[in-house]
Amino acid sequence: MSDTLTKGPETRPAPIKAVPVRHPGRWAAVVVIAVLVAMAINSIVTNPNWQWEFQLQNAFSEPVLHGVWTTLWLTVAAMAMGVLLGIVLAVMRLSPNPVLAGSAWFYIWIFRGTPVLVQLVIWANLGSLYRQISLGVPFGPAWFTIDTRNLIPNAVAALLGLGLNEAAYMSEIIRAGILSVDEGQSEAASALGFSRMQTLRRVVLPQAMRVVVPPTGNETISMLKTTSLVSAVPYAELFFQTSSIGSRTFQVFPTLVMASLWYLAMTSVLMIGQYYIERYYARGSVRVLPPTPLQRLRMRLTGKELR
Amino acid sequence: MSEGTPVRGRGQPDAVEPGVASAATAGAGAPASAPPMVKAEQLHKYFGATHVLKGIDLEVKRREVMCVVGPSGSGKSTLLRCINHLEKIDAGRLSVDGELVGYRERSGKLYELREREVAHQRRDIGMVFQRFNLFPHMTAMENVMEAPCRVKKEPKNAVRERAQALLDRVGLGDRGGAYPSQLSGGQQQRVAIARALAMQPKLMLFDEPTSALDPELVGEVLDVMRRLALDGMTMVVVTHEMGFAREVGDSLVFMDDGVVVEAGDPKEVLLRPQHERTKTFLSKVL
Numbered sequence: 001m002s003d004t005l006t007k008g009p010e011t012r013p014a015p016i017k018a019v020p021v022r023h024p025g026r027w028a029a030v031v032v033i034a035v036l037v038a039m040a041i042n043s044i045v046t047n048p049n050w051q052w053e054f055q056l057q058n059a060f061s062e063p064v065l066h067g068v069w070t071t072l073w074l075t076v077a078a079m080a081m082g083v084l085l086g087i088v089l090a091v092m093r094l095s096p097n098p099v100l101a102g103s104a105w106f107y108i109w110i111f112r113g114t115p116v117l118v119q120l121v122i123w124a125n126l127g128s129l130y131r132q133i134s135l136g137v138p139f140g141p142a143w144f145t146i147d148t149r150n151l152i153p154n155a156v157a158a159l160l161g162l163g164l165n166e167a168a169y170m171s172e173i174i175r176a177g178i179l180s181v182d183e184g185q186s187e188a189a190s191a192l193g194f195s196r197m198q199t200l201r202r203v204v205l206p207q208a209m210r211v212v213v214p215p216t217g218n219e220t221i222s223m224l225k226t227t228s229l230v231s232a233v234p235y236a237e238l239f240f241q242t243s244s245i246g247s248r249t250f251q252v253f254p255t256l257v258m259a260s261l262w263y264l265a266m267t268s269v270l271m272i273g274q275y276y277i278e279r280y281y282a283r284g285s286v287r288v289l290p291p292t293p294l295q296r297l298r299m300r301l302t303g304k305e306l307r
Numbered sequence: 308m309s310e311g312t313p314v315r316g317r318g319q320p321d322a323v324e325p326g327v328a329s330a331a332t333a334g335a336g337a338p339a340s341a342p343p344m345v346k347a348e349q350l351h352k353y354f355g356a357t358h359v360l361k362g363i364d365l366e367v368k369r370r371e372v373m374c375v376v377g378p379s380g381s382g383k384s385t386l387l388r389c390i391n392h393l394e395k396i397d398a399g400r401l402s403v404d405g406e407l408v409g410y411r412e413r414s415g416k417l418y419e420l421r422e423r424e425v426a427h428q429r430r431d432i433g434m435v436f437q438r439f440n441l442f443p444h445m446t447a448m449e450n451v452m453e454a455p456c457r458v459k460k461e462p463k464n465a466v467r468e469r470a471q472a473l474l475d476r477v478g479l480g481d482r483g484g485a486y487p488s489q490l491s492g493g494q495q496q497r498v499a500i501a502r503a504l505a506m507q508p509k510l511m512l513f514d515e516p517t518s519a520l521d522p523e524l525v526g527e528v529l530d531v532m533r534r535l536a537l538d539g540m541t542m543v544v545v546t547h548e549m550g551f552a553r554e555v556g557d558s559l560v561f562m563d564d565g566v567v568v569e570a571g572d573p574k575e576v577l578l579r580p581q582h583e584r585t586k587t588f589l590s591k592v593l
Contacts, residue, residue, distance in 0.1 A: 184440040191434035192458060207442075
């Protein structure tokens with residue numbers, strides 16, 4: 001104790017000399033994995049059935065790129081719809097008003113309790129339930145009437161099916177986030193004269209985000225892949241396009257691999273985005289934000305601490 | 308005892324102690340007709356079947372510093388939370404600055420206030436919590452500026468100036484950019500006091516403001532509160548700091564089991580408690 005308190009040049013004690021623990025298990029694992037990787041590479045390079053050249057020719061063809069674009073905007077739009085509606089549902093569910101809370105519960109019950117594929121097909125076929133939608137007095141005259149076949153084109157059916165279903169899941173994630181914020185926070189806000197809406201928007205939701213972002217990233221990645229179900233509507237997203245190329249050219253397996261690679265590339269981009277969003281909402285809860293991978297790389301290259 | 312003893316704040320300045328004099332004589336500045344800052348009559352509060360406040364009568368005069376002491380579970384914090392309507396009272400009358408808390412009275416009938424109106428009432432009442440409750444996602448400066456900007460919609464530049472002055476006043480003028488997690492407990496509590504003061508309240512409520520602090524840090528928070536009292540702020544302080552109650556308090560209320568057991572001049576009550584319950588409590592804490 002007294003040694004550390006005395007001033008003067010610090011002399012570092014000699015490090016302990018000991019034989020480090022050996023890890024033979026790790027070496028065995030390396031050998032097994034190396035063999036498996038070699039087998040995989042061998043197959044990829046030598047088996048002509050992968051049809052790499054065919055894949056490369058088609059991966060950037062016009063219909064596939066169009067499918068990629070459709071998948072992307074569907075994911076973004078459905079998630080945006082899911083998050084916004086999810087916030088509304090979560091707030092309703094936590095409301096002291098039993099009618100609002102009950103309605104939100106009912107919505108979640110319906111949309112979480114039925115398969116999303118079935119919901120998508122139902123939206124696409126809604127026209128067979130109602131030939132027309134009219135607004136007017138019940139049993140009385142109608143002010144205007146719309147033909148449902150024009151009202152719900154396949155793009156809208158796809159978006160509604162994915163977005164409304166997602167809202168049910170997102171609302172539970174957001175509700176968990178809201179519940180995770182300490183009660184003292186809303187009390188402090190109330191004591192300062194905040195209204196309930198202000199408290200929610202300025203104090204509770206920003207703190208809930210820390211809890212909400214990781215599962216939302218999960219949902220977004222899941223959504224990107226769930227868009228493939230839209231091919232049943234039918235709507236021409238990535239999987240629809242690649243499988244029609246596959247059935248047209250009889251190259252079913254290569255087109256499946258091609259679609260997988262595209263999905264993998266897109267989810268990778270999303271994961272990077274999630275990392276930065278999480279970092280943003282960590283403000284205030286960690287004392288110093290850890291450097292981003294880019295900053296770390298730059299630090300290593302320049303050998304300097306970033307500030 | 309089932310009925311609370313009516314509490315009188317210190318009416319006449321008891322001018323022997325120079326340190327307390329300025330806060331005590333301050334009451335003379337207010338017009339004689341002005342209503343008391345807080346007036347509670349036969350206040351009752353239940354949590355389910357538990358009777359937490361059993362008929363509290365109490366009056367806090369303008370510029371008075373009232374300290375509320377008592378064992379935990381005696382209803383001190385609940386009383387404080389009733390004053391700004393964080394808890395709803397079940398019976399009795401409670402008014403702040405002559406206005407009923409949470410209700411409006413029109414021709415002998417009580418009307419519950421809307422949420423917006425309750426929020427409006429709370430603007431004038433500052434509250435400081437045991438666990439600070441600073442907003443962790445905002446810097447100290449943003450914490451102080453948030454309510455005047457969002458609630459009162461005051462222009463940002465004016466608020467920033469005032470917030471800086473308040474942070475200077477609590478001794479944290481240079482830590483405005485720090486997040487709460489980067490501040491010590493005592494610093495956080497001082498920011499919390501500045502945040503409450505930013506709304507320019509006429510009444511400040513302190514709910515055990517130093518109970519969650521390391522003993523070393525208690526002093527800095529009490530210093531800020533002492534200066535606030537000297538500036539003439541009306542304060543109700545729930546505390547276990549008997550030294551603070553004796554030095555700064557104009558009146559002291561001892562609560563136990565939901566009733567006011569004893570009240571009066573802090574020096575009197577602390578030195579010569581009249582009731583057996585007060586004596587046993589004080590013998591343990593002093």
